[in-house]
Amino acid sequence: LRDQGLGEIDQAKSEEMLNDVRVKLVGRKGELTKILHSMKDIEPGRRREIGQQVNKLRDLFNTRLDHAKSELVKALIEKQLEQEKVDVTLPGRVAHLGSKHPINIILDDLEKYFIGMGYEVVQGPEIETDHYVFEMMNLPKDHPARDMQETFYIDPERLLRSQTSGDQARALEKFDFSKGPLKMVGPGKVYRRDDDDATHSHQFMQMEGMLIDENITMGDLKGTLEMMAKHVFGQDRQTRLRPSYFPFTEPSVEMDVSCFNCDGKGCAICKHTGWIEVLGAGMVHPNVLENAGVDSSVYGGFAFGVGLDRFAILKYGIDDIRDFYTNDVRFLEQFCQEE
Numbered sequence: 001l002r003d004q005g006l007g008e009i010d011q012a013k014s015e016e017m018l019n020d021v022r023v024k025l026v027g028r029k030g031e032l033t034k035i036l037h038s039m040k041d042i043e044p045g046r047r048r049e050i051g052q053q054v055n056k057l058r059d060l061f062n063t064r065l066d067h068a069k070s071e072l073v074k075a076l077i078e079k080q081l082e083q084e085k086v087d088v089t090l091p092g093r094v095a096h097l098g099s100k101h102p103i104n105i106i107l108d109d110l111e112k113y114f115i116g117m118g119y120e121v122v123q124g125p126e127i128e129t130d131h132y133v134f135e136m137m138n139l140p141k142d143h144p145a146r147d148m149q150e151t152f153y154i155d156p157e158r159l160l161r162s163q164t165s166g167d168q169a170r171a172l173e174k175f176d177f178s179k180g181p182l183k184m185v186g187p188g189k190v191y192r193r194d195d196d197d198a199t200h201s202h203q204f205m206q207m208e209g210m211l212i213d214e215n216i217t218m219g220d221l222k223g224t225l226e227m228m229a230k231h232v233f234g235q236d237r238q239t240r241l242r243p244s245y246f247p248f249t250e251p252s253v254e255m256d257v258s259c260f261n262c263d264g265k266g267c268a269i270c271k272h273t274g275w276i277e278v279l280g281a282g283m284v285h286p287n288v289l290e291n292a293g294v295d296s297s298v299y300g301g302f303a304f305g306v307g308l309d310r311f312a313i314l315k316y317g318i319d320d321i322r323d324f325y326t327n328d329v330r331f332l333e334q335f336c337q338e339e
């Protein structure tokens, strides 16, 4: 049995074969166990000697089995290494770098621009309360202008914010005016009940901006907006303010920039007016200040709200807003930029 067993161990060519041999020799129903089971038929005087021999043989088999197994594993690894050899002369594969999303290009640039002028970047929650988005912004529950924004309500008090203007109220409430002027920009996602098409999306990006101090005038607003527009759309752009209406600003304006497609002469993009509307703004309504506990007889300032999607559409000449959100790599790749 000894020689036969060792022979079988040597011949096993795979781990499975070796395992079969192991079961056959030293397993619970193996040869050695069989001998031990038949001890009762052996005369008592020889049992001890045979028992010892069986144990010795089991140790021998186990040692050889373990050895054979490690040899097999080693051979397997050798073979694998051989097969998986790396051909260092093959040309390398080009790693595809991602590109920044066009809206983020505009956003990052604007943040840098405003930080450079001493503004702080804040971020309000996307699930906001009616309190901040509307009530604090001078839109009580029965205000007709609530219809200007088709809001997704979660329950009577919570909603997906339809504008980032709630960030104004949050900033005003927290601010300590003994430390100087409040200057903040608040970018983020906003949501409106809209049927998606080439020019509408139920979710888009806004950036709120606000400056509050003593003696701030409409001239400060105009200068700030004009500089921003030139920064984003080019120094040659002309800008103009048109009167408008927002419940949280008085007076309210919308800003147009001269059409960069036709240089203000009139084309299909600007509907032959020479101008393209880019944002809403105005002087912060005293009620907004008072609601947040700020003395409107001392402090005042301006606020503006920028549609970042709109900026990106205009700047890059994109004709379908849905391109921003479908993550087609062919679209996104166009915005690879040198940093």
Ligand code: PHE
Pocket (backbone or CB within 6 Å): 162, 163, 164, 165, 208, 209, 246, 249, 280, 281, 282, 303, 304, 305, 306
């Ligand atoms: N929140 C306004 C909008 O979504 C934009 C705005 C912001 C206007 C701040 C005035 C001041 O249309």
